[in-house]
Amino acid sequence: xxxxxxxxxxxxxxxxxGLDVQDHVDVADYQTIGEPYVENAKMSARNxxxxxxxxxxxxxxxxxxxxxxxxxxxxxxxxxxSTFLRSLNRMNDIIPICRVHGDIQLDGEDIYGSGQDTVLxxxxxxxxxxxxxxxxxxxxxxxxxxxRIHGLAHSKAEMDEIVETSLRxxxxxxxxxxxxxxxxxxxxxxxxxxxCIARAIAVSPEVILMDEPCSALDPIATARIEExxxxxxxRFTIAIVTHSMQQAARVSQRTAYxxxxxLIEVGDTKQIFTMPRHELTENYITxxxx
Amino acid sequence: xxxxxxxxxxxALCVVSFFVGRHKSRLIGMxxxxxxxxxxxxxxxxxxxxxxxxxxxxxxxxxxxxxxxxVVRSLVIASLPAEVRAQGVDQLGLYYNQLVGHAVGNIEPAxxxxxxxxxxxxxxxxxxxxxxxxxxxxxxxxxxGGMLAVMRVKPDLRARNHVESIFTWILFSCSFIAVLTTxxxxxxxxxxxxxxxxxxxITDFLFGxxxxxxxxxRADQVGASGSFGFVPLLVGTLLISAVAMLIAVPVGLMSAIxxxxxxxxxxxxxxxxxxxxxxxxxxxxxxxxxALTVAPFIRxxxxxxxxxxxxxxxLAAGLVMGIMIIPFVMSLSDDIISAVPDTMRxxxxxxxxxxxxxIRKVLLPAxxxxxxxxxxxxxxxxIGETMIxxxxxGLSAKLTINPxxxxxxxxxxxxTLLVGxxxxxxxxxLAAFALGLVLFFVTLLLNVIALYxxxxxxxxxx
Ligand SMILES: Nc1ncnc2c1ncn2[C@@H]1O[C@H](COP(=O)(O)OP(=O)(O)OP(=O)(O)O)[C@@H](O)[C@H]1O
Ligand SMILES: [Mg+2]
Numbered sequence: 199x200x201x202x203x204x205x206x207x208x209x210x211x212x213x214x215x216g217l218d219v220q221d222h223v224d225v226a227d228y229q230t231i232g233e234p235y236v237e238n239a240k241m242s243a244r245n246x247x248x249x250x251x252x253x254x255x256x257x258x259x260x261x262x263x264x265x266x267x268x269x270x271x272x273x274x275x276x277x278x279x280s281t282f283l284r285s286l287n288r289m290n291d292i293i294p295i296c297r298v299h300g301d302i303q304l305d306g307e308d309i310y311g312s313g314q315d316t317v318l319x320x321x322x323x324x325x326x327x328x329x330x331x332x333x334x335x336x337x338x339x340x341x342x343x344x345x346r347i348h349g350l351a352h353s354k355a356e357m358d359e360i361v362e363t364s365l366r367x368x369x370x371x372x373x374x375x376x377x378x379x380x381x382x383x384x385x386x387x388x389x390x391x392x393x394c395i396a397r398a399i400a401v402s403p404e405v406i407l408m409d410e411p412c413s414a415l416d417p418i419a420t421a422r423i424e425e426x427x428x429x430x431x432x433r434f435t436i437a438i439v440t441h442s443m444q445q446a447a448r449v450s451q452r453t454a455y456x457x458x459x460x461l462i463e464v465g466d467t468k469q470i471f472t473m474p475r476h477e478l479t480e481n482y483i484t485x486x487x488x
Numbered sequence: 489x490x491x492x493x494x495x496x497x498x499x500a501l502c503v504v505s506f507f508v509g510r511h512k513s514r515l516i517g518m519x520x521x522x523x524x525x526x527x528x529x530x531x532x533x534x535x536x537x538x539x540x541x542x543x544x545x546x547x548x549x550x551x552x553x554x555x556x557x558x559v560v561r562s563l564v565i566a567s568l569p570a571e572v573r574a575q576g577v578d579q580l581g582l583y584y585n586q587l588v589g590h591a592v593g594n595i596e597p598a599x600x601x602x603x604x605x606x607x608x609x610x611x612x613x614x615x616x617x618x619x620x621x622x623x624x625x626x627x628x629x630x631x632x633g634g635m636l637a638v639m640r641v642k643p644d645l646r647a648r649n650h651v652e653s654i655f656t657w658i659l660f661s662c663s664f665i666a667v668l669t670t671x672x673x674x675x676x677x678x679x680x681x682x683x684x685x686x687x688x689x690i691t692d693f694l695f696g697x698x699x700x701x702x703x704x705x706r707a708d709q710v711g712a713s714g715s716f717g718f719v720p721l722l723v724g725t726l727l728i729s730a731v732a733m734l735i736a737v738p739v740g741l742m743s744a745i746x747x748x749x750x751x752x753x754x755x756x757x758x759x760x761x762x763x764x765x766x767x768x769x770x771x772x773x774x775x776x777x778x779a780l781t782v783a784p785f786i787r788x789x790x791x792x793x794x795x796x797x798x799x800x801x802x803l804a805a806g807l808v809m810g811i812m813i814i815p816f817v818m819s820l821s822d823d824i825i826s827a828v829p830d831t832m833r834x835x836x837x838x839x840x841x842x843x844x845x846x847i848r849k850v851l852l853p854a855x856x857x858x859x860x861x862x863x864x865x866x867x868x869x870x871i872g873e874t875m876i877x878x879x880x881x882g883l884s885a886k887l888t889i890n891p892x893x894x895x896x897x898x899x900x901x902x903x904t905l906l907v908g909x910x911x912x913x914x915x916x917x918l919a920a921f922a923l924g925l926v927l928f929f930v931t932l933l934l935n936v937i938a939l940y941x942x943x944x945x946x947x948x949x950x
Contacts, residue, residue: 317840321839329831331829343836344839347839347840
């Protein structure tokens, strides 16, 4: 691919994708390598195209997320990982210029169907964002926010119970149990991110989407979150976007590699990292691009 | 004319100093092996020279202007014959003013005596001298200052830091002037108010239920009661403000929420400026609207349901005042709500909250300190508003909380007290200062409450 061709796709700044190593790869009509489908799919996306106004950010992506698995999504900056992740719980609806075409199902139900309610959908598919974003409320209120909205607790005792379990699952309970009435924004970055995870799991979602949850954290806090993800997969299905190859290798069972809005390759994490079948994937994971 | 000449000369000297300073630093820099050998940029040396030329001279100029009048006066008076000087202070003042009036050409010589004419010549002479001396000294100081600065230009002179600290001082003195003038205003109001309280007891003023400031000009005048109880005014003010806020806060806040969260960008970009223009309409226009349209409408409406409504009512004034304040509340709240970071919206929506839950539970609490601040500002505006009340609520100081009756407010009474033809030290006019003082304290109290509320929520939400 020439530089001019790359410009025609218009999606990614040159330095991000390293044009010099992709000369013979035509991304435009590309079939995903590997097995995007699984048997026990929790969520399944078929031929998904996402547009921001005129610009296409996701091109014909089909991908399953299996029950109780951790799927990691990697790829150069601007390749559409966040866009794809956000279309899984319709967070893209907030952006007026964003349009999602294709079919995305949760437990066999079309989430963009006419009868679908984003309120219920987002209760089932929770999200943790790149930057910790606790509400400027107390730690308790942060966790209780979702259960309140969805009417999950019928008494103060039940709410206390939910808050405690969620904080325990997010392995934050020991650190904050005496300061539950303190503002959540007063915690450290790593604690804040765990608080956000606790907030997300307080409504007992079935799927948790994480968009670079550790990018603002130090190695120790990152390690704790990774441990946490490992424990959480017992109960939840998790899709995580990450820029850290090691993180993807450590926490996920399957890995999907995105490039310029295309799903290039997907497969077992081990296979992807030891024997990538596509040159782009190999270049990316070995750091040989640009 | 004279003043502006000095001013322009000074400005020119500053500009010259700038260029000389800059040029010299360049020369020195080049000689020392390039401009990098200088501590600061050549322009900094230029600015330094200009400031040194300008500031001391300007200071001298201002001081000169301030004392010139009294020095000239004492010089001229000293030249007068002893028997003229022996007059009383007031008479001498009048005498002096007359001769000055002649000197500047406002008074015909026919109305003055010979001594005055002579003194007026002396006055002109002294003034002339002073003018020339002023011009000379100011220029001299400017030149010396500029030269000193230029002479000090050396590679290791920290002109950049120097200029920086001079600017800090200039900024400081400006804020100091602002504080000082405010203090001056408060003090002058306070002193006049104290004079008022010497005539009328402070308890009568604060707790009296009757306001009718009719002082007798002649001893035998009828209808001069002279009671100065300010409670009816306070109640009237609060009543009208309350009506206004009841209109402005809900409507303003909700339209702000609509604009910032729901409206399309296009709608917002058109609506907001239009509403802000509305906020700039002079209040007298609103007053028209209140008196000619709203008040009769309310009266007719009241009559049709069997209520007796005064043709000027607190309700009419409050309603229109509320309408006037809506854009104010809306614009402030909109800015504050929009300033809540998007990550908060995403977090809440991502939890499955609807937009209105997000607004109620996340955005409004986060924006609350700012909104409260905005509302209290709006209240201050309502309390200080005069024109609409004069036109739509009347002047009768009735003690009532019925919004259908005519009431009056503190600001309106201040106006009516001061436009009368009473002498300036009668309790009637002095009462205006007492009212002003009270108004000052009421707004001060509001601000204290605002600060308290804002701080309380800060603690809770950060
Ligand atoms: N709100 C938006 N409006 C318009 N274009 C957008 C918007 N968000 C993303 N895009 C575009 O869509 C493409 C994919 O963006 P996306 O955020 O999904 O990338 P990403 O893979 O998550 O990148 P990163 O690793 O940097 O987070 C980019 O070209 C980006 O410019
Ligand atoms: Mg992203």
